[in-house]
Amino acid sequence: MRIDVLSIFPSYFDGLTLSLLGKAQESGLIDLRVRDLRDWTSDRHRTVDDTPYGGGAGMVMKPEPWGLALDEIAGSSGEAPTERPTIIFPSPAGEVFTQKTARALATREHLVFGCGRYEGIDERVFEYASDLGEVRLISLGDYVLNGGEVATMAMIEAIGRLIPGVVGNPESLVEESHEDGLLEYPSYTKPASWRERSVPDVLLSGNHGAIASWRREQQIERTKRRRPDLLPGDETAPV
Numbered sequence: 001m002r003i004d005v006l007s008i009f010p011s012y013f014d015g016l017t018l019s020l021l022g023k024a025q026e027s028g029l030i031d032l033r034v035r036d037l038r039d040w041t042s043d044r045h046r047t048v049d050d051t052p053y054g055g056g057a058g059m060v061m062k063p064e065p066w067g068l069a070l071d072e073i074a075g076s077s078g079e080a081p082t083e084r085p086t087i088i089f090p091s092p093a094g095e096v097f098t099q100k101t102a103r104a105l106a107t108r109e110h111l112v113f114g115c116g117r118y119e120g121i122d123e124r125v126f127e128y129a130s131d132l133g134e135v136r137l138i139s140l141g142d143y144v145l146n147g148g149e150v151a152t153m154a155m156i157e158a159i160g161r162l163i164p165g166v167v168g169n170p171e172s173l174v175e176e177s178h179e180d181g182l183l184e185y186p187s188y189t190k191p192a193s194w195r196e197r198s199v200p201d202v203l204l205s206g207n208h209g210a211i212a213s214w215r216r217e218q219q220i221e222r223t224k225r226r227r228p229d230l231l232p233g234d235e236t237a238p239v
Protein backbone atom coordinates (compact mmCIF):
# COMPACT_ATOMS: atom_id res chain seq x y z
CA MET A 1 0.00 0.00 0.00
CA ARG A 2 1.13 3.50 -0.89
CA ILE A 3 0.21 6.18 1.64
CA ASP A 4 0.78 9.86 0.89
CA VAL A 5 0.39 12.49 3.61
CA LEU A 6 0.13 16.22 2.92
CA SER A 7 0.66 18.49 5.96
CA ILE A 8 2.23 21.82 6.97
CA PHE A 9 3.68 19.91 9.94
CA PRO A 10 5.32 16.88 8.26
CA SER A 11 7.50 16.11 11.31
CA TYR A 12 4.32 15.11 13.16
CA PHE A 13 4.68 11.82 11.30
CA ASP A 14 8.23 10.96 12.37
CA GLY A 15 6.68 8.53 14.85
CA LEU A 16 5.45 6.36 12.01
CA THR A 17 9.05 5.23 11.39
CA LEU A 18 8.95 3.36 14.72
CA SER A 19 7.71 -0.10 15.68
CA LEU A 20 5.48 -2.19 13.43
CA LEU A 21 4.75 0.54 10.91
CA GLY A 22 8.45 1.33 10.64
CA LYS A 23 9.19 -2.32 9.93
CA ALA A 24 6.36 -2.42 7.40
CA GLN A 25 8.00 0.46 5.54
CA GLU A 26 11.41 -1.24 5.64
CA SER A 27 9.90 -4.44 4.22
CA GLY A 28 8.01 -2.55 1.51
CA LEU A 29 4.54 -3.51 2.78
CA ILE A 30 3.80 0.19 3.23
CA ASP A 31 5.24 2.96 1.05
CA LEU A 32 4.73 6.07 3.23
CA ARG A 33 5.48 9.45 1.66
CA VAL A 34 5.01 12.53 3.89
CA ARG A 35 5.12 15.87 2.09
CA ASP A 36 5.08 19.50 3.24
CA LEU A 37 2.15 21.32 1.64
CA ARG A 38 4.27 24.49 1.60
CA ASP A 39 6.41 22.86 -1.12
CA TRP A 40 3.59 23.80 -3.50
CA THR A 41 3.53 27.49 -2.59
CA SER A 42 5.24 30.12 -4.71
CA ASP A 43 5.51 33.21 -2.51
CA ARG A 44 8.41 34.17 -0.26
CA HIS A 45 6.41 33.40 2.90
CA ARG A 46 5.15 30.04 1.58
CA THR A 47 1.60 31.14 2.40
CA VAL A 48 -1.10 28.47 2.77
CA ASP A 49 -3.94 30.39 4.41
CA ASP A 50 -6.06 33.49 3.99
CA THR A 51 -9.10 35.20 5.53
CA PRO A 52 -12.53 33.57 5.02
CA TYR A 53 -14.98 34.99 2.47
CA GLY A 54 -18.12 36.08 4.29
CA GLY A 55 -16.15 36.94 7.44
CA GLY A 56 -15.74 34.83 10.57
CA ALA A 57 -12.93 34.02 12.96
CA GLY A 58 -9.67 32.42 11.94
CA MET A 59 -8.14 31.60 8.57
CA VAL A 60 -8.96 29.15 5.79
CA MET A 61 -6.42 27.10 3.81
CA LYS A 62 -5.98 28.42 0.27
CA PRO A 63 -6.95 26.05 -2.59
CA GLU A 64 -3.94 26.69 -4.87
CA PRO A 65 -1.26 24.72 -2.95
CA TRP A 66 -3.70 21.85 -2.43
CA GLY A 67 -4.59 21.70 -6.12
CA LEU A 68 -0.95 21.58 -7.22
CA ALA A 69 -0.04 19.01 -4.57
CA LEU A 70 -3.00 16.74 -5.35
CA ASP A 71 -2.29 16.95 -9.09
CA GLU A 72 1.25 15.68 -8.45
CA ILE A 73 0.39 13.09 -5.78
CA ALA A 74 -3.08 11.86 -6.70
CA GLY A 75 -3.07 12.72 -10.37
CA SER A 76 -1.44 10.58 -13.06
CA SER A 77 1.98 10.96 -11.51
CA GLY A 78 3.67 8.86 -14.15
CA GLU A 79 3.30 5.62 -12.19
CA ALA A 80 0.67 3.27 -13.49
CA PRO A 81 -1.74 2.93 -10.53
CA THR A 82 -4.25 0.13 -11.02
CA GLU A 83 -6.89 2.07 -9.07
CA ARG A 84 -7.67 5.72 -8.36
CA PRO A 85 -6.47 6.81 -4.90
CA THR A 86 -8.75 7.23 -1.92
CA ILE A 87 -8.23 10.81 -0.74
CA ILE A 88 -9.00 11.24 2.94
CA PHE A 89 -9.45 14.64 4.59
CA PRO A 90 -9.74 14.44 8.38
CA SER A 91 -12.56 16.78 9.34
CA PRO A 92 -14.74 17.51 12.39
CA ALA A 93 -17.59 17.43 9.85
CA GLY A 94 -16.71 13.98 8.52
CA GLU A 95 -18.09 10.45 8.91
CA VAL A 96 -16.79 8.89 12.15
CA PHE A 97 -13.83 6.54 11.73
CA THR A 98 -14.52 3.00 12.99
CA GLN A 99 -12.86 -0.40 12.73
CA LYS A 100 -15.18 -1.07 9.80
CA THR A 101 -13.75 2.03 8.07
CA ALA A 102 -10.22 0.82 8.81
CA ARG A 103 -10.96 -2.62 7.36
CA ALA A 104 -12.39 -1.12 4.17
CA LEU A 105 -9.49 1.30 3.69
CA ALA A 106 -6.91 -1.44 4.37
CA THR A 107 -7.96 -3.05 1.07
CA ARG A 108 -7.03 0.01 -1.00
CA GLU A 109 -3.75 0.31 -2.91
CA HIS A 110 -3.23 4.07 -2.57
CA LEU A 111 -4.38 6.36 0.22
CA VAL A 112 -3.78 10.11 0.29
CA PHE A 113 -4.31 12.00 3.57
CA GLY A 114 -4.83 15.77 3.35
CA CYS A 115 -4.21 17.32 6.79
CA GLY A 116 -5.97 20.63 7.20
CA ARG A 117 -5.19 23.29 9.78
CA TYR A 118 -6.62 26.68 10.80
CA GLU A 119 -10.44 26.62 10.36
CA GLY A 120 -10.22 24.10 7.56
CA ILE A 121 -9.62 23.86 3.80
CA ASP A 122 -11.37 25.81 1.01
CA GLU A 123 -14.40 23.66 0.05
CA ARG A 124 -13.45 23.73 -3.64
CA VAL A 125 -10.45 21.52 -2.85
CA PHE A 126 -12.75 18.63 -1.90
CA GLU A 127 -14.74 19.14 -5.11
CA TYR A 128 -11.54 19.26 -7.21
CA ALA A 129 -10.08 16.20 -5.46
CA SER A 130 -13.14 14.14 -6.37
CA ASP A 131 -11.97 14.31 -10.00
CA LEU A 132 -8.71 12.63 -8.90
CA GLY A 133 -10.01 9.90 -6.60
CA GLU A 134 -12.61 8.84 -4.08
CA VAL A 135 -12.84 11.64 -1.49
CA ARG A 136 -13.73 10.80 2.13
CA LEU A 137 -14.08 13.39 4.91
CA ILE A 138 -13.49 11.40 8.10
CA SER A 139 -13.67 12.45 11.76
CA LEU A 140 -11.79 10.71 14.57
CA GLY A 141 -14.66 11.41 16.97
CA ASP A 142 -16.92 14.02 18.46
CA TYR A 143 -14.30 16.32 19.95
CA VAL A 144 -12.28 19.17 18.49
CA LEU A 145 -8.65 18.89 17.42
CA ASN A 146 -6.43 21.65 16.01
CA GLY A 147 -5.78 19.96 12.70
CA GLY A 148 -5.83 16.71 10.79
CA GLU A 149 -2.41 15.31 11.76
CA VAL A 150 -3.34 13.44 14.96
CA ALA A 151 -6.37 11.92 13.23
CA THR A 152 -4.22 10.89 10.26
CA MET A 153 -1.66 9.23 12.57
CA ALA A 154 -4.44 7.26 14.26
CA MET A 155 -6.02 6.22 10.97
CA ILE A 156 -2.71 5.16 9.43
CA GLU A 157 -1.97 3.02 12.50
CA ALA A 158 -5.46 1.46 12.55
CA ILE A 159 -5.35 0.76 8.80
CA GLY A 160 -1.67 -0.21 8.60
CA ARG A 161 -1.94 -2.93 11.25
CA LEU A 162 -4.66 -4.66 9.20
CA ILE A 163 -2.43 -5.03 6.15
CA PRO A 164 -1.37 -8.71 5.90
CA GLY A 165 2.18 -9.17 7.17
CA VAL A 166 2.35 -5.98 9.25
CA VAL A 167 1.29 -7.62 12.51
CA GLY A 168 3.33 -10.75 13.22
CA ASN A 169 0.49 -12.89 14.51
CA PRO A 170 -2.70 -12.26 12.51
CA GLU A 171 -4.58 -14.25 15.17
CA SER A 172 -4.14 -11.26 17.47
CA LEU A 173 -6.25 -9.15 15.13
CA VAL A 174 -9.26 -11.40 15.46
CA GLU A 175 -10.01 -11.14 19.18
CA GLU A 176 -9.63 -7.39 19.51
CA SER A 177 -12.14 -4.86 20.66
CA HIS A 178 -14.56 -3.90 17.91
CA GLU A 179 -13.31 -6.64 15.57
CA ASP A 180 -16.38 -8.81 16.31
CA GLY A 181 -18.61 -5.93 17.42
CA LEU A 182 -17.79 -6.43 21.10
CA LEU A 183 -15.18 -5.06 23.48
CA GLU A 184 -12.27 -7.40 24.15
CA TYR A 185 -12.10 -9.69 27.18
CA PRO A 186 -9.68 -8.89 30.09
CA SER A 187 -6.11 -10.15 29.76
CA TYR A 188 -3.76 -11.50 32.45
CA THR A 189 -0.18 -12.76 32.61
CA LYS A 190 2.27 -13.98 35.26
CA PRO A 191 2.41 -13.84 38.26
CA ALA A 192 -0.79 -15.78 39.09
CA SER A 193 -1.10 -13.69 42.28
CA TRP A 194 -0.06 -10.04 42.44
CA ARG A 195 -0.60 -7.73 45.41
CA GLU A 196 -3.25 -10.16 46.75
CA ARG A 197 -5.09 -10.14 43.41
CA SER A 198 -5.39 -13.48 41.62
CA VAL A 199 -5.92 -14.42 37.99
CA PRO A 200 -9.44 -15.89 37.44
CA ASP A 201 -9.26 -19.65 38.13
CA VAL A 202 -10.81 -20.57 34.79
CA LEU A 203 -7.76 -19.17 32.97
CA LEU A 204 -5.50 -21.53 34.94
CA SER A 205 -7.78 -24.55 34.40
CA GLY A 206 -6.50 -25.62 31.01
CA ASN A 207 -10.13 -26.17 30.00
CA HIS A 208 -10.13 -24.38 26.64
CA GLY A 209 -13.91 -24.64 26.22
CA ALA A 210 -14.56 -23.10 29.61
CA ILE A 211 -11.95 -20.41 28.91
CA ALA A 212 -13.59 -19.52 25.59
CA SER A 213 -17.04 -19.32 27.23
CA TRP A 214 -15.75 -17.19 30.09
CA ARG A 215 -14.02 -14.81 27.66
CA ARG A 216 -17.20 -14.44 25.58
CA GLU A 217 -19.25 -13.73 28.71
CA GLN A 218 -16.69 -11.09 29.72
CA GLN A 219 -16.90 -9.47 26.28
CA ILE A 220 -20.69 -9.25 26.42
CA GLU A 221 -20.74 -8.02 30.05
CA ARG A 222 -18.12 -5.37 29.37
CA THR A 223 -19.86 -4.20 26.21
CA LYS A 224 -23.22 -3.99 28.02
CA ARG A 225 -21.62 -1.98 30.82
CA ARG A 226 -19.30 0.34 28.84
CA ARG A 227 -20.64 0.44 25.28
CA PRO A 228 -24.33 -0.64 25.13
CA ASP A 229 -24.50 1.30 21.88
CA LEU A 230 -22.48 -1.47 20.21
CA LEU A 231 -25.04 -4.15 21.06
CA PRO A 232 -27.83 -5.01 18.60
CA GLY A 233 -31.40 -4.05 19.62
CA ASP A 234 -31.97 -7.21 21.63
CA GLU A 235 -29.16 -7.20 24.18
CA THR A 236 -29.56 -10.90 24.87
CA ALA A 237 -29.17 -11.75 21.16
CA PRO A 238 -25.97 -13.66 20.40
CA VAL A 239 -23.67 -11.21 18.67
Ligand SMILES: N#Cc1c(-c2ccc3ccn(Cc4ccc(CN5CCOCC5)cc4)c3c2)n[nH]c1N
Binds near residue numbers: 091116117120146
Ligand atom coordinates in the same frame (compact mmCIF):
# COMPACT_ATOMS: atom_id res chain seq x y z
N1 LIG B 1 -10.49 14.14 12.09
C1 LIG B 1 -10.75 15.01 12.81
C2 LIG B 1 -11.09 16.00 13.76
C3 LIG B 1 -10.80 17.37 13.79
C4 LIG B 1 -10.11 18.23 12.81
C5 LIG B 1 -9.66 17.71 11.59
C6 LIG B 1 -9.07 18.53 10.66
C7 LIG B 1 -8.91 19.89 10.94
C8 LIG B 1 -8.40 20.98 10.23
C9 LIG B 1 -8.50 22.11 11.03
N2 LIG B 1 -9.06 21.73 12.21
C10 LIG B 1 -9.33 22.65 13.32
C11 LIG B 1 -10.79 22.93 13.37
C12 LIG B 1 -11.46 22.79 14.57
C13 LIG B 1 -12.84 23.05 14.63
C14 LIG B 1 -13.52 23.44 13.50
C15 LIG B 1 -15.02 23.70 13.56
N3 LIG B 1 -15.31 25.12 13.40
C16 LIG B 1 -16.75 25.27 13.29
C17 LIG B 1 -17.11 26.77 13.19
O1 LIG B 1 -16.59 27.43 14.32
C18 LIG B 1 -15.16 27.34 14.40
C19 LIG B 1 -14.74 25.89 14.52
C20 LIG B 1 -12.85 23.58 12.29
C21 LIG B 1 -11.46 23.31 12.22
C22 LIG B 1 -9.33 20.40 12.18
C23 LIG B 1 -9.92 19.58 13.12
N4 LIG B 1 -11.33 17.88 14.92
N5 LIG B 1 -11.93 16.87 15.59
C24 LIG B 1 -11.81 15.71 14.92
N6 LIG B 1 -12.30 14.49 15.31
